[in-house]
Amino acid sequence: xxxxxxxxxxxxxxxxxxxxxxxxxxxxxxxxxxxxxxxxxxxxxxxxxxxxxxxxxxxxxxxxxxxxxxxxxxxxxxxxxxxxxxxxxxxxxxx
Numbered sequence: 216x217x218x219x220x221x222x223x224x225x226x227x228x229x230x231x232x233x234x235x236x237x238x239x240x241x242x243x244x245x246x247x248x249x250x251x252x253x254x255x256x257x258x259x260x261x262x263x264x265x266x267x268x269x270x271x272x273x274x275x276x277x278x279x280x281x282x283x284x285x286x287x288x289x290x291x292x293x294x295x296x297x298x299x300x301x302x303x304x305x306x307x308x309x310x
Contacts, residue, residue, distance in 0.1 A: 218253055219279055220306040221271035231298035232265055238294035239267055245287040246271075251278020279305075 227235035239257050246255040253272035260266035273279040282288055295301075 217308045219273040219275055220308060221269070221273065221279065222304040222306065223269040223271070224302045225267045225269065225295065226300045227265045227267070227295075228298055228300065229265075231295075235295050235299045236267065238291050239269070241294075242287050242291040245285070246282060249278070249282055249285070251275065251281060 225235065225239065236259075243255055243257050246252055251274040253274060254270060255272075256270045258268045258270065260268065271279075273282065
């Protein structure tokens with residue numbers, strides 16, 4: 216089975232750019248340290264600094280589920296709740 220790829224687009228709502236960015240930056244180091252994490256990269260849209268894209272790769276669905284249950288991920292959810300719009304794509308590589 217191929218790795219599970221996650222593309223999360225997080226768009227900070229007007230006036231919440233700094234809070235959202237700081238919360239996203241805090242979640243990266245502990246997420247990268249998780250056993251099932253293969254990639255966890257925070258990116259910013261050069262055309263619109265309210266848009267952040269998290270590119271993730273996980274060993275499998277169980278690794279992603281474990282990540283979503285961690286205290287650092289739950290803290291992120293709390294910190295950006297109502298302050299950002301989020302779109303998540305879960306992908307498997309075809310070729």
